[in-house]
Amino acid sequence: MKIEKIKKSGLKYKITLDNGEIINTYDEVILKNNLLYDKHIDSELLNKINNDTVYYESYNKAIRMISRRLRSEAEIREYLKRNKVLDEDINKITDTLKRIGLINDYNFARAYTNDKMNLSLDGPHKIAKNLEKYKVDTDIINEMINNIDSNLVEEHLNKIVTKKVKANTKYSESRFKQKLTLYLINLGYDKYEINKALNNVHFDNDKVLKEMDKIYNKLFLKYTGDELIYKVKNKLYSKGYKTEEINAFIEKKNSL
Numbered sequence: 650m651k652i653e654k655i656k657k658s659g660l661k662y663k664i665t666l667d668n669g670e671i672i673n674t675y676d677e678v679i680l681k682n683n684l685l686y687d688k689h690i691d692s693e694l695l696n697k698i699n700n701d702t703v704y705y706e707s708y709n710k711a712i713r714m715i716s717r718r719l720r721s722e723a724e725i726r727e728y729l730k731r732n733k734v735l736d737e738d739i740n741k742i743t744d745t746l747k748r749i750g751l752i753n754d755y756n757f758a759r760a761y762t763n764d765k766m767n768l769s770l771d772g773p774h775k776i777a778k779n780l781e782k783y784k785v786d787t788d789i790i791n792e793m794i795n796n797i798d799s800n801l802v803e804e805h806l807n808k809i810v811t812k813k814v815k816a817n818t819k820y821s822e823s824r825f826k827q828k829l830t831l832y833l834i835n836l837g838y839d840k841y842e843i844n845k846a847l848n849n850v851h852f853d854n855d856k857v858l859k860e861m862d863k864i865y866n867k868l869f870l871k872y873t874g875d876e877l878i879y880k881v882k883n884k885l886y887s888k889g890y891k892t893e894e895i896n897a898f899i900e901k902k903n904s905l
Contacts, residue, residue, distance in 0.1 A: 650666045650667060650668055650670070650689070650690045650691070650695070651666065651667045651688050651689055651690070652664055652665070652666060652667075652684060652688040652689075652690060653665050653666065653667050655679065655684065655685070658673065660675075660709075661673050661674060661675055662674055662675065662676060662679055664679075664684065666690065672695075672698060672699075672702070673702075674698060674701070674702040674705075675702065675705040675706075675709070677701075677705050678698055678701040678702050678705055681701060682694065682697065682698055682701065684698075703738075704738050704741075704742075707729055707732065707734045707738055707742060708742050708745070710728075710729075710732065711725050711728070711729060711742055711743075711746060712746075712751070714728055715746070715751050715752070719756065719757045719760050719761070720752065720757065721752075721754050721757045721758075721783040721784060721785055722743055722747065722752050722754055722784070723783055723784035723785075724783060725742070725743055725746065725752060726739055726743060729742065729743075754785050754786060754789060755789055757783070757785070758780055758783075758785045758789050758790065758793045759793060761776070761779075761780060761783075762776055762780075762793045762794070762796075762797065765779075766797060766798075766801055766802075766805075770805065770809060770836055771836060771837050772802065772805070772806075772833070772836050772837030772838035772839075773794050773797050773802060773837055773838070773839070774837035774838065774839070775835075775836055775837025776793075776794065776797075776837060777790050777793075777794050777837075778837070780793070802838070802842065803842065803845075803846070805838075806833065806838060806842055806843065806845075806846040807846050807849065807850075809833065809836075810829065810833075810846045810847060810850050811850060813825075813829055813832075814850050814851075814852060818859065818860055819860050819888065820857075820860075820888060820889055821857060821885075821888060821889045821890040821891065821894060822852045822857065823889055823890075823891055824888060824889020824890070825852075825889070826847055827889065829843075829847065830843050830844075830847070857890075858898075860888075861885060861890070861898050864881065864884050864885060864888070865881050865898075865902060868880045868881050868884065878899060881895075881899065882895055882899070885898070
């Protein structure tokens with residue numbers, strides 16, 4: 650067989666053979682197999698061209714994946730495996746990408762940590778756990794977490810706590826702090842740092858009293874006397890109000 654024409658077609662090249670067969674391949678395959686100068690193709694070379702085309706198809710998929718954002722080596726390997734790429738080719742592709750610097754778990758972990766600290770609410774522990782999922786080396790993870798600015802972590806916590814406190818209208822201080830502590834732990838923050846942030850915030854008791862009034866007035870429409878007091882206390886207990894808060898509120902209502 651002989652090559653009659655090579656023409657660029659999108660990201661690929663179209664090779665037309667004298668028997669009418671068309672091969673869609675990549676410039677790397679053309680250069681690797683010297684097709685610009687040697688126009689003759691036997692069955693062995695044709696088979697090699699097809700295998701090389703399959704390889705570079707997978708290679709370019711990995712490149713496109715990385716172009717959207719940095720990836721860990723494990724991500725690339727798992728992606729190629731899902732696409733049924735041969736293990737031999739996966740090793741070859743990842744080795745090549747590591748050699749030219751497109752796969753670098755240290756750079757990936759640093760970029761991931763910076764992005765999460767600057768663009769999300771995630772705390773250090775959650776960032777570390779996610780890096781583990783990306784199969785980044787433990788020493789790299791520890792270095793990234795240790796390098797996080799403690800002032801930035803404190804700033805994030807204070808910002809979240811302040812916003813949540815302002816939005817709270819339905820929970821007592823103790824219940825609210827319990828729920829917020831759990832929320833922040835799930836976000837990846839240290840409990841000691843959480844407590845420090847919670848101790849520095851002013852809790853608006855007027856909002857709490859309004860919520861207690863709201864509950865009382867709603868139940869007041871249905872119940873009276875001891876039954877009303879029982880229902881109000883149960884409802885306020887379920888909201889996390891302390892016994893002394895509830896008793897003080899009931900006493901105030903009874904004095905009106």
